[in-house]
Amino acid sequence: MSQDATTPRVAEQPNTSAVLRISIIAAFGGFLFGYDSAVINGAVAAIDAEFDAGSVALGVLVASALLGAAAGAFFGGRVADILGRVPVMKIAAVLFLVSAIGCGVVDTYGWLLFWRIVGGVGVGVASVIAPAYIAEVAPASIRGRLGSLQQMGIVLGIFIALAVDAWLAALAGGAAEELWLGLEAWRWMFMAEAVPAIAYLVGTFTIPESPRYLVEDGRPDEAQAVLANLQGSASAAERVRLIKESLRIEHKPRLSDLRGRTAGLKPIVWVGIGLAALQQFVGINVIFYYSTVLWQSVGFTEADSFTVTVITAIVNVAVTIVAIALVEKVGRRRLLLVGSAGMTLSLATLAVLFATADVVDGAPALGPTAGPLALVAANLFVVFFGVSWGPMMWVLLGEMFPNRIRGAALAVAGFVQWIANWVVTVTFPALADFSLGLAYGLYAFFALISLVFTVKMVRETTGIELEDMQD
Template structure:
């Protein structure tokens, strides 16, 4: 990680600059813990679904509500997180999100019905939504311009690591107990331990937020310039005073943003806000969460057993982690827009191939597609290549851009709107996949391929490069 986040070529690191770089990496890692909980909380329920259905004799729609309630909470949390962060500060909002994660983990693990479980999941979703807004905003506002892209990419890295840890933890707990429905340690059912496993990282996130400095831009906006200067000296070094002057000049032109500040043009919002909304929604419309939520359908269609399908899903999540590391290494060297363009083209090709393979696959007696021989191997390779293309492009780069692209005066609020749109899109894609699957997997992957093609043209037309630019110039 130290090599990946090293000072770019052409800059000679000194002991002082290395100390400042180490400091900003540390505080960015703490902020990115929210991303870890984001990935963990939305994925941990995967291992509990079968046990919950049995425990509470749940109907499919009630079970679906319990699973998706976190996404609903995430949309609500994202919507209000920006105004909360502007009023109380970035680090206090992190602490609030940590409290919501802790409450959700305890409540979900102690749930006595599917209805109160849905409520506790919704509470956790509020924390997820808040973390999805405050982490990229905090990192973007605290990081030096030459490191900002890589540090903001830590948010996506933390998300995919959280997904991996949740899946691996579910597997380990179920294996130790015999199944998710079996008694585990101290006679407590294994699925309850799966929810309880979210407590340690939630507590660590809250404790960590107590020890990192507040965003210097927030401090200047609140008139706390001496504190802001101390933070900037830790981050920027000798250039801190001139940086403070830039921030002061920018903040003086601003005031607390209102929804009315986002309005403009013929379509309700300012063009930059619409660009952020569409960017965030396209990240989901290309179908990435289908790969992680419903991948067993794909792998079993290729002929793998259910247990092997779970193992492949874990391997896919590792692939996602590795490609996110590639993005961190490249985002400040190649830029944001080139990565998006390469990712869109790759996703369009791989999803188009999956749509073709499943659209032309023969059906078995149960009406499920069957891919045999080279078709099955090709689908397996295409699906993993799709994750690779997403993992180094639209996965991390969208969060980088959302933290950078908005003017200072509307950043937190605009990011909240975009993040809410992302969660609504996540819910729409996840909830619609079973119905699309009934029509045929070819149709489903065809729609995601069309979204990837659109994302390519959207990035070409509307995305402006932000590499190396100061936030005050946005």
């Protein structure tokens, strides 16, 4: 809905510290998302040895959390429309907590698979609730930066998970070695997640409900009070009026609302689906789920592989900070374009290096020149992803859809994102066994597709109010 020219909006006077505080707490779900997704990286080889899993079962286990995430993403938005955003964050925190403990004490492959899926549901819920909540409480002038906190939480979670994995493995003398209370180090890698899960749960009791949900729930005075604290009393009443107006012409979001006149769905929904799928099809999570065993397979020691993986995670955090600094100045679309171009080149370099490497004992062996080049290319890939598609996909999904279809569109896009993640994750072990050059060649191809897609389909959303987003 566009603002009438005769009723200009009151200028924002955001309470930056208050908005930042509650956005950080919401984005802590992203931290757990990143931790839960990456923690298995350091445990993969030990789990394989513990349960004699094999490449197929191992791929299924690593990807199992993603199936739970797909379900959590699909239903999380609907549940949040019923219960509210904050109660659903609390549910996600509890799921993270029980999954962390469950994964650490299991004695069969089947139970490990089950608890990974439970944690995955929490990941999926957090992946859609945090961006939506932040978009609904943040002033338009800083919404992009605050929305990027979701990705910052994710990359910090990845970094901490990998750092904890490396630390525990070093203490025990290996991930499969006994550490404390008769339990192997890989089990403590999972159980360590209980600490941030409890912190997230406690934090959710200190943040206000989304103003949009409060208005929809018949509590406009509470919504105005929240907005007055976050964006200034001068603009709070106007924002509540705009929310009421948008809700007046809307109804509860349904999947049927996403239908378009052609191609089955509205064009904006296809754009969201494309963003969600392409973010995963470039293969970013191969780096964070499998990098330890990947580098070992091409000649690095276990200790060196852990070190390289942690360094990559640090790079990921650093470039996400750069993205947050640039998002409002450069814009979402330009960052996507730069990122797509850089990812295409760096992934193509990895594809060539692995495809032309000598094969020793059935695996490519990178020499003294190709090894460092592969490390540089892999980290450049992370740089270009982290400054663009990593945070910008979450920012865009949180703000690009019109209010009347946002909940349903986020559910679909979130579901697609996790299914795409699952496809890449479960297929990588088999692809790697066949040819790492082919695997990275496919990811390079999708990076090129992401460049074309952004040029043709993605619109800029910088500075536009949520109530003004159009189909």
